[in-house]
Amino acid sequence: MTATAPARHLPPPAAPALFRHLLRSEWIKLWSLRSTPGVLGVGGVVVTGICVNAARSNADRLDRGPIPGAGAGTASEPAPALFAFDVLGTAFVDPAWQLLMVLAACLGAAALSGEYATGLARTTFAAVPDRRSVVAAKAVVVTAVLLVFGACVALTSFAATQALLRDHGGLSLSDPGAARAVVASALLAPVCGLAGMAAGAVVRHAAGAAVAVIGVLLLLPALFQGDTYRWVRETGHLLPLDAWETLVRDPALPVVEKYPAGVAEAWAVLGGWGVAGLAVAVAVVRHRDV
Template sequence: MTATRTRAARFRDLVGAEWIKLWSLRSTYGVLAVGALICVGITANSARSNVALIARSASPLQRLGIDPMIAAFMQEAFQILGVVAGSVGAIMIFGEYTSGLIWTTFTAVPARRSVVLAKVVVMTAVMTAFGGLVSATSFGLTQAIYHQEHIGLSITAPGAFRAFAASALLAPVCALFGMALGAVIRHAAGTIVAAIGVLLLAPALFQGETYRWVKEIGNAMVYPAWAALVKNPAHQILAVPGRPSPGAPTEKYPVTITEAWIVFAAWAIAAVVIAVTTVDRREV
């Protein structure tokens, strides 16, 4: 009798399998498409409203008070982007637990860490492309609208490419965080609620400037860091009585650019570590 030798799965094979799993779900296409349309729609509508305001008034204060960067990367729009990315990332983990497919996966590939790392590679690549597409479309469309009033920005404008890169990378960071929550909670509703609570609601609890440690906790969260990266350093507000002069700081303990990038990297790395170690140590 000849013994059958079982060849260990190569990592690229695992990546290919996870790619097929992700795109075999119809919900993946729908969620990403709807999320992209909503995000771009919000930013384009904001730009159109501002252009209409400028057209109705010749006031230089109103013209100078409009920041083209804000419309391109509106917080409300990219909060939706983050929730969409986090949801897709979470589904990639808890979806297999709820369907029972995780049993088959770990039976075929006992190396659980390799399976999760393959999921991480696929999710990071897909969400980086998704975030880049949405950010580029939003920036290009809004600046084309603003060009009607000759206030549109180019990608080479100060801070423009940094804002684009930060908005593009926001998607994979939120997706990886969703994967980590999915690995820990393993429940659809609980994971989505937790993602929204941590990403969107928790920063509101740490906005005060009375105590520095409270503000620093808020600064270490994803969206405050993203907001620091998308600020337009070239935008000047016309100085009028009762308003701060151009360049005056608006907050007591602001997030620096370096700190913001560190926050992005820290959240991504921590999410991967949590997802890998949790799935490896807990029983299915």
């Protein structure tokens, strides 16, 4: 008589990962990077500081009044302004917000390229074969973090600079163009972050992805300046930096550009870059081997 082996009960199959589990996982991954809080914290202070310094400098120059010996003009020909001054633009100085674009794009690139560099992508996709869900969760987390970051920097910069310029035409959010400029500046960070994710998916190397996305976001627009050829300038309007500059422009100031972009076109370009960045990241990750 042979003894029968006792029946072995197999453990129940693990439940598939839900999207909220992916969101939590991507949140932990992002904040486990030691550079994340430092880059966002220091970067936000630097961006705001550049704009505040510009506002303080302009306020000091305006407080000093006309240049001695410049003349006060005549009744028929008033004295020229001390210097060209854009009150709204002081809160959104180009070099400062270009730095914000770099920080956001690099963070987005590192969020995806870092997994390939460390080999974590193999483990992630083995646990969750649906790569689209993984990239979507990563995009949601990156977008949410950078949106809060961009909104905080935009509101702080606007409030601080306009407080310094309160005696020289400082604006409030209810003034024409002010709210639009703040919203556009807040959205600029997540848009650049999604563009960085696309670069990270294509290049799969942190440094290479950062260089690629910075070249597209900041260096490429320099090739499409000037009003000599209309198609060149209109091509430049399709880039996020140009769209942001259109949206933060004070509507009370005259437009000196020969081929200006419209506000609706600028909003479409800004949103289109975010959607395109996500689409490229999903398509590349889905069809390329780890």
